[in-house]
Amino acid sequence: MTIRSSLTIVLAAGEGTRMRSNLPKVLHSVAHQSLLAHVLGAAPQGTGTALAVVIGPDHQAVADEAKRIRPDALIFVQAERLGTAHAVLAARKAIARGVDDVLIAFGDTPLISAETFARLRAPLAGGAAIAALGFRAKDPTGYGRFIVEGNRLVAIREHADASNDERKIDLCNAGVMAIDGRRALAILDRIGNANSKGEYYLPDAVGVANDNGWESVVIETSEDEVRGINTKAQLAEAEGVMQTRLRKAAMDAGVTLIAPETVFLAADTVFGKDVTIEPFVVIGPGVSIADGTVIHSFSHIVETTLGKKVSVGPYARLRPGTSLGDGARIGNFVETKAATLEAGVKVNHLSYIGDATVGANSNIGAGTITCNYDGFKKHKTVIGQGAFVGTNSSLVAPVKIGNGAYIGSGSVITKDVPDDAMALERSQQTIREGGAARYREMKSGGKKAEK
Template sequence: MRSAFPKVLHRVGGRSLVGHALSAVKAAKFDAVSVVIGPNHENVGEEAKRFAPDAKTFVQRDRKGTAHAVMQADLTGNYDAIVVAFGDTPFVSAETLARMGDAVKGNVAVAALGFRAADPTGYGRFITRDGKLVAIREHKDASESERNITLCNAGIMALAGKHAAAILKKISNNNANGEFYLTDAVEIAAGMGLDCVALETSEDEVRGINTKAQLAEAEAVLQAKLRQRAMEQGVTLIAPETVFLSEDTKFGSDVVVEPYVVFAAGVVVEDGAVIHSFSHLDGAHVGKQASIGPYARLRPGTKLGAKVRIGNFVETKAANIEDGAKANHLSYIGDARVGENANVGAGTITCNYDGFGKAKTDIGAGAFIGSNSSLVAPVKIGDGAYIGSGSVITLDVPADALAVGRGRQSVKEGWAKRLRDARLALKK
């Protein structure tokens, strides 16, 4: 990936690759989850806990192959099946994982997941005989006839719990790379007189990610699915190809999204809201019939009530903006409450950070904040209060009061003309 970050922490649709994988695992309702990570990748373990809080984490300190990774996990439970999934295949569904687990029963000891590759070059091939899987042959080791096989190995595998330990124990590293390959489990199980089966899915579902180009391809695939899902739920996307969604974006009914809008993780948009062009929403909750943008930025912790209006070049963060309130132009509202039907004028900012910590601004219901005002937190503006334009407010303002915090205007007649005349005289 040519990155300082572990591959599985890269994101698709606003969610890490390992987050996608573990979401499917959780939905499949397995009894236990083990996550095997590389050394010094505690951040991967922390991310895994976000999606599978009960998962046990194991470190593969020496990279000795896929079977070696599996053997680092706790396999001592009395499990019917052990399903091995990968953190870099984000689109594998819970249904497919459950189907893998269900496939190993009776005399079936190994189930391997395959797909029909548009270009099978480089993939391991499924070798079958009499309808049974007997081997997985790597491309470089495959014969000419075996390379004509289009059913390729996706890597995901299930082992029958009662046979898993014996099969894994027999896998050796007697190969050119000196690694323990999970794919060897098929031939080993067959040699033990056990059955192996091949299950099939689409190439898109098992799309793996190893490069930034593949990451971009996966993003495009997921975005197409998310847009289609949103429109099927009744969302109007005026130019779908320009809207970017996250896996967890939630929409109510009759939502309209104009072109070039980005929904980062954790966004909820309620019924009848309109998101105008070139807006960016992240961790925000948008109330019913609210109007956002164009060119608005809603940052995490933003909660908007019904019929709120957030206009062009307005930024909000950790702000609770109640029903009917408005901030239509060029404002920053952070760590604040804006009461019902209050009006925040153009150029207003809440000064919430003093270089050391954040403080809160509380604007009462029906308050009117004049343009170009600075509200220096912590400060409270009472219900129905007025703030004169251009004010710097550092003290609480009572309800229904007028506060003006600016220098008194002074007018000096003829001053500008005298200045110009003096400057012109110097040039002669």
């Protein structure tokens, strides 16, 4: 089977003024990935594919994000904003190289899927000049309408220009389009700007194609998939749709979500088999969870790798750089950062383990902290295998605790502890018989203490 070549042009030049933000619109996030990253991830890639991203002036951050996601991306600048067709032609050099299919998408539609791009390309292989993506709108007000005769798309009519009958049409323009690469420049170059704003509009490509006797068709998708993001409210709505998708995908893959609507996932979360997540858990980017692991309620996890049959929480915070070996246990009110805890390690409650390595089967007592920051630099704590660190201990880095070592409760450890040694740093306890009674009498002036 011959593989058709493609060029995807992603329009990402918009300022997004309605976002009320200094951040370019396409760099806002849904499920911890930028809007642009979602679109570029869905665009065709691999053999015979090319990608162009059209950005606005002084939007180097958008170009950098595009290159981060797709190093093969070609970057073009739309110096003036003269409409969507004008933006597409900013990538003229890429179109002129020649491909079978030219796909045009928008950087602020994070819910679009690779499957939809594939469906959009299919009619071009059958001879169509244009395939336009449409959706059935619950409220079509403001959207361009698809004017269809039989199976042919004959025009895309803007709402302001539509007749009363045309405004009753609920099949609306999503803006995404595929154009036959051999005819793309011939179509785009003939789009005019005879309108009130003097701009060049991509939907007019359908009229140009029909004037040449070339076929245009409609591909339908859901309204959710083509949601464009222009405001923070719409960003939140898209987040809700994406979270519903991610939860369903996780459960379809065998993850147990006890209360799905309370769990928040990242787009790149990786699950093994038989994972259980209790209510009110937040999983940020860069998290991998292996088979049989349980995440208890009210835990927050970011950039962390969890081994098999790990237990986390409740109320645990795992920060970037955390790695837990098989069978490790992190309990309530435990925080970790840049820490490797090997298999079987237990940190059950009220502890902070940062910039540390903890050997297999070690036990870290409640209230223990690794004192990793001296006010200027971070330092590392290394705890050997099978070590026991008693409750309320402070390990002042840089420091090494040997294999099998035992740290007495309440100790402040500032020197390395050899293998199998016991370290105890604690003031000697003194007992004064009758001291409490004498103290009470002194404070009360001989009177009985108030109850």
